[in-house]
Structure formats: structure tokens, C-alpha cells
Amino acid sequence: MNCLECDATLSVPDDASVGEIISCPDCGADFEIAKKEGSNVELKQAESVGEDWGE
């Protein structure tokens, strides 16, 4: 699986779940795991941090 920004190779840990964020080791772009069925993983651009985020 390649980064949607810079085409670097992304590795998705086996125990990662839908909704988790993975970051590209090369360009730092964040992606959210949108779907995960076995080795079939779909990523989407992660939301950027919002003004109302946090505890």
C-alpha cells in the first residue's frame, strides 16, 4: 500500500482497527483506516485537528 501523498510504502499493522490513524514515515501525512478485511485495507485522508478537539 502506498502513500496517497508521496507514494512511499505504508505498512498497516495486523492489529490495527478501522478508525485508527497511520502516518506516512516519509512525508508525515495522516491516513485513517476506512475499511479492513483481512489484508484488504482502504485508507482515506485523516481529518486535520479541529479547533474543538481534545478533552
Place this chain on the structure above:
Amino acid sequence: MSKVCIVFDRLRAEEKMLQKEASDLGHATIMLDAKITQINTDSKRNDFDLGDVVLERCVSYFRGLHFTASLEFMDVPVLNKFDVANLCGNKMFMTLLLKKHNIPTPKTYFSFSSESASENIEKVGYPLVIKPVIGSWGRGVMPLKDKDTMDAILEIRDITDSPHDRIYYLQELVKRPPRDIRIITIGDRPIAAMYRKSTGGFKTNIALGADPELCEITKEMEEMATKASEAMGGGILGIDMMEDEEKGLVVHEVNNTVEFKGLARVSQQNIPKEIVEFALNYIRK
């Protein structure tokens, strides 16, 4: 076996810990992404698999608040309740409520325009701390030490002009050791506490790199945390206190949708387990 639904918008360590503890306790879990859930005015509880109780865990305050409103509309038990989330999410509402309940809190001044804020600050004198009424992780919290800083910050507020920028929340700068105290309360009961030590600046947020260190909960902390939780309406909360050199302990913040991975690193208590057990007891009452 019960079913616990965890509503999220970004799956963090906390949500995974809650899922694991619920599962270890023998309960089923449903992980529901608020971002892809659609609700309408005819929606009924049975239209969704929401389990027996929902833990609302969105990282976005407004998303979580509005999602909670729709869950309560469908008569789904949710923690925290809408009213609690609404009060804790706004620093001005929260501060007023703390004071109303005679809980020691830093003196805070409010203005509703930049001109009035400027007058207010000049009248009270420096230093003060300006905080956005909505927002977390210490973002936008700035010390006001002189007129130049104040003018710059007020000008920026006038330019950005989001609805909450028109509310000026100005707090005394508390003289204290370079740390604050975070106490997690579950059902008005403090279960764990940590010191959050500043890494240099005056902010002590774990999100900014502050070091968590276990804090023994004293009788005074216990009473104040319980009172603060009761004032907000209970549930699962993070009570923040400072050690004011003159006034003693003061509560400066109560957090809804509390993050606990920093505290979980140092606490003997199993915080996610306590949360899951509380949620299940909550629906049995």
C-alpha cells in the same frame, strides 16, 4: 453478557483500552464511527445496534455533543449525558457553575467585545491568562503580561472573529508549582490522579508533552473532586486542580470525554475497566 457501544471519530489508545476491558469482562462491544452514522427525526433506537449503553468518545467536542443529543433523542443511555457534556465543553459555563457551587476556582473575568476586554484587562491589571471558551489541549491559552501582548491577541481575535472569539475569558494567573493535578472521577468518585508537570512553559497538558506522575488523592482533593463532579452532573470526568500558593487547591477545569492514557501509564487503577463497569451499573440503576 451486556453490550457496550463505543462511539468514536478517531480511534485512540483510550477507545481500544475500553474495548479490550469490556471484552475481558465478557461483554460484547460495538465500535461506532460517528462520522459515517446517519440519524434523522424518525430514527428509533432499534434502527441501530447501539448495545445497552453508549460511551461517547469523540475527540471533536461539537461532534460528540450533537451525537449525544441524537442518542438521548432515541432514549439511548449515554455517558456522559448531554447536559454534562454541554456544561463541561464551555469553560465559561463550567467556571460559573463551579463558583455557584462554592468550589474554589481561580478568579475569572468575562467580556463580550474586544473593547470591553481591553478595558477589563487594564482595570484588573497584569498578568492574566486568556483562554478560548471552547477548546482543549492548552491551545489558545496565553499569558497576558503586558499591553502589547494584549493588543496583539485582541487584534487576532477581531480578525478571526469566530463566534466564540467574541467571548473573552480572562483568568488570574495562579501562583503555583510548575504542575497541576488531574483527577479522574467516575460517578462522582475520584479513582486516580496524577501531577502533570510542565516541560518548560506554563502549560501542563499531557498533549503538549507534560510528564505524568502519580498523585496520592488527599481527603481535600477527594472532597473537591466529588463536589466538582456533582456540580457538573456526574458521569466520567477529568477534574483539573492547581495548588495556589495563597488559596490552596483550586479547580480550574472539568473535562468531558476524558483522555486517560497518560494517567493509565502511572496509575495502579484499571481506569478503562472502572469506566466500563460504571457504564453497565449505570443502566442497571
